[in-house]
Amino acid sequence: MSIKHGLLALLRKDPKYGYQLRGEFEAATGATWPLNIGQVYTTLTRLERDGLVRAASSEGDGRSMYEITEAGRTELTSWFDTPVTRESRPRDELAIKLALALAVPGVDVSAVVQRQRMSTMQSLQELTKLKRTSRDADISWQLVLESMIFAAEAEIRWLDHCEAMLLRHRGKASASPTPTDVPEQHEDHLGAQR
Amino acid sequence: MSTMLDLRKLTRTHGQGEQAVHALKSVDLSVEAGELVAVMGPSGSGKSTLLTCAGGLDQPTAGEVFVDGNDLTTLSRNAVAALRRRRIGYVFQDFNLIPALTAAENVALPLELDGTRTRTARKYAEAALTEVAIGELADRFPEDMSGGQRQRVAIARAIVGERRLLLADEPTGALDSDTGEAVLQLLRDRCDQHGIAGVLVTHDARHAAWADRVVYLRDGVLVGQSGPLPDADELLQESH
Numbered sequence: 001m002s003i004k005h006g007l008l009a010l011l012r013k014d015p016k017y018g019y020q021l022r023g024e025f026e027a028a029t030g031a032t033w034p035l036n037i038g039q040v041y042t043t044l045t046r047l048e049r050d051g052l053v054r055a056a057s058s059e060g061d062g063r064s065m066y067e068i069t070e071a072g073r074t075e076l077t078s079w080f081d082t083p084v085t086r087e088s089r090p091r092d093e094l095a096i097k098l099a100l101a102l103a104v105p106g107v108d109v110s111a112v113v114q115r116q117r118m119s120t121m122q123s124l125q126e127l128t129k130l131k132r133t134s135r136d137a138d139i140s141w142q143l144v145l146e147s148m149i150f151a152a153e154a155e156i157r158w159l160d161h162c163e164a165m166l167l168r169h170r171g172k173a174s175a176s177p178t179p180t181d182v183p184e185q186h187e188d189h190l191g192a193q194r
Numbered sequence: 195m196s197t198m199l200d201l202r203k204l205t206r207t208h209g210q211g212e213q214a215v216h217a218l219k220s221v222d223l224s225v226e227a228g229e230l231v232a233v234m235g236p237s238g239s240g241k242s243t244l245l246t247c248a249g250g251l252d253q254p255t256a257g258e259v260f261v262d263g264n265d266l267t268t269l270s271r272n273a274v275a276a277l278r279r280r281r282i283g284y285v286f287q288d289f290n291l292i293p294a295l296t297a298a299e300n301v302a303l304p305l306e307l308d309g310t311r312t313r314t315a316r317k318y319a320e321a322a323l324t325e326v327a328i329g330e331l332a333d334r335f336p337e338d339m340s341g342g343q344r345q346r347v348a349i350a351r352a353i354v355g356e357r358r359l360l361l362a363d364e365p366t367g368a369l370d371s372d373t374g375e376a377v378l379q380l381l382r383d384r385c386d387q388h389g390i391a392g393v394l395v396t397h398d399a400r401h402a403a404w405a406d407r408v409v410y411l412r413d414g415v416l417v418g419q420s421g422p423l424p425d426a427d428e429l430l431q432e433s434h
Binding site for chain 2 (some may be wrong): 114115117118119121122124125126127128129130132133149152153156157160
């Protein structure tokens, strides 16, 4: 998801100032996605350049109010109509970190997994506590919270899975060492470290 | 706050010599009144052994088990049994209700075994059932209840009277996810509002997340902990 579409969505109803957009964006996403005012204005500038918004009336102090253009409405509709694909999300740093931990000698992958598990568990506990205290809250906020809870839960299950895969892999590697297997080199490497 | 459960260097070994299985190796864990602690870990990591030792159902090989200040490992068998009946409540995955007894009779049973008069025990049982929001089902038999209702009866039995320590082994294992969440909410309320100390063994991260702290066991050793948590207000501040 992009800030761009978030701002367009908020402008659909009526024109707004940058600072208003920031406040409403945070309110709509339950403050889980904090924006700084700089991000809001650079995004608005790009949207204006692309013809998706235009500066409407401005106050005496020079601050502009922005309104959505027809092209902006079309863009917004197409955004809501298009499902989010996994690929369009930012790269998953955690998956990359684990892949690298396996590739680089001298990293205790199990320890990396365990640390991550407890860290994600802590987030899941915090989200659950927020859920417990937000039973009567705005439905948007509850949806955002549930989304984060599901994501954290999935990450923990994935970590469990990684750990099981690693164990199986190690079992295989030690049971049937092949001439081209890495362990020998690995031992040399450890020896050199000592 | 007072410490309701204190496990010190808890060790449990099954068998001897080469064949010895080390279910728990010198585990330290304490749980305060009002606190809910979840125990996670892969199968065979020692979760259930920890719970049975904490509840006096199993004897540790070494170490100490303090429940409300009493060291179970030094008490006589009878004294442990009495403490178990009065202070400790268990909740299991398969509820363990007696089919021939009504909800109220199931809940009253541990009190009656402990010598409480039937009428008094019945009064306590009804109060406990009301606390878990099924007061109207007091005269139903387990087979006429849903899984969620049966687990509520089991929880009522676990908290009836003066029980201060609630030990739950996969209490949501046999329930669908919404009913499971309701059971967690109930356990959570017991701790928050009634100062009960709870230990919850689960393999489900979503359910463990209801706890104040989550500890992680592997091969009988505590290898990680998350929590305790900041207040909800602080959590909201952090995300700004």
